[in-house]
Amino acid sequence: MVNVISSANLALEKTLLSHPAKYPYTRTRVKCISVPGGRSDLPFSTIFTDIIPRRIIVGCVDQEAYDGNIAKSPFNFKPFGVTEVTIDAGGTVYPAQPFTSIFSANKYAKNFLMFYENLGAVGENRHLSIGYKKYKSGYTLHAFNPCATDSNSDFELIKAGTTQINMRFAEKTPASGIQVIIYAEYDGMYQIDHFRNIHSDQEV
Template sequence: MYGQEIKDSTLTAAGFYHDTAIGDMSSLGFQKRCLSVHGQGDVQVAANISIDLMNQPRVLLNSCNVKLTVYPNDSKFLIEAFNRDPDTEFRFKIKDVYALVNEFDLADGLSNALEAAVIEHKLIQYPMISSQVRSFYIEPNRLDAPANTLFTSKMPRRIFLGLVDAEAYNGSYEKSPFNFQPHGITDIHVDYCGMSVPGRPFSLDFKKNKFIEAYIQLQETLGHTRNNFSCNSISTKMFKEDGYTIFGFELSPVAQDNSLFELVRQTNISVRLNFRDKTPEGGLYCVVYAEFDQIFSLDALRNPIIDSIV
């Protein structure tokens, strides 16, 4: 979703370097990440906390209690070590973590007016985009994915899907968990509200270069085909074979406008996949990222109220 300028600047402070090919030792991004830690001793990084509450532009009221609990993944999931000695184990060790918080000191008049508004209206509401990540397992030697229903209540704005090797999904030094490959997929569509997206079924054959429609739909879902000044630097070659085979689906007409909300639509969301070749030994995981409209509220006593029906 990020543009190339952000990837080459701000995100490098978080240790991110863009890969032209995922899971490839010759990738410039992988080599830069190696250089940033090899022989450097302790490495300091900084990144935004990517949770719903902090991905919206409004600040919290005063006197709110906020507690953040972070659980790190296994080191095998976090570390790429393609050429390691089999007897060598690597550990991702965190020595210190702290949060930088911006605080606004309001003028007395504005602070009093804000408090009066809270008492009068009883609630202060924060509209935001809530993200949900789901995954489901596809057994080996299958030509289609098992029937599944991912969401059973509110309709998401848009959905992104990708297929990753089961071993990499569970953590492996030798495989990247972000290496999304086509795995011989011929068709993928989302069923909701009695409709299917896309309306015209895909007929994909990545070996014969029949994938452009899915690539354009990904860029459409991200909003990069409707302007000439931003891109995510994913080329057709990268989409085809370099670990960026991610499928995007817009389910809402306001999917890309965070300032607009739709009425809640109750529905079931299902994903269907078909393959030209049998799925590999060990199986695959389909990782699904979905975005929903969400309202977060605070009452006069600063108690949080989340209308979550996802």
């Protein structure tokens, strides 16, 4: 238990009468999209229609693994021959200059670099324990950072808009299909007023 001296407690209560205490946090959402077998693309599909995320991570798993086949891992994020992944957030496309990857020929350096950059692991002495070869073998995740700053600690202004995803594959998707899993992060804010009521921007 923490005891607050009376003068500090009175000052805090006085401040709460006019301004609620604010606590920023990161909230997350997950969206899944099924891609049937025999497809060579996933045309621009809407994934969110309200708030633009500050970070998006996309991965693909086998549909049977997603459905619960115990012989397959739902955490085995394979490339599935993807050649292009782009995000349209509020009318702005990421990456700004789309590029083509060829995983079968080990030509996916830009995907790998963008993964590290958009997770804030470049220039900050952070290591994600996913090397270049490992990235292709079960850790193929595509990261996007549709916000004004690359900092993980800065708080972003909430922006309304529609977010879409577009994917192209070098080969047809497996007959059983694949599941595209989209993980999104948002800046959130908790507020506590004088009566100790807790409010969140998720209530809006």
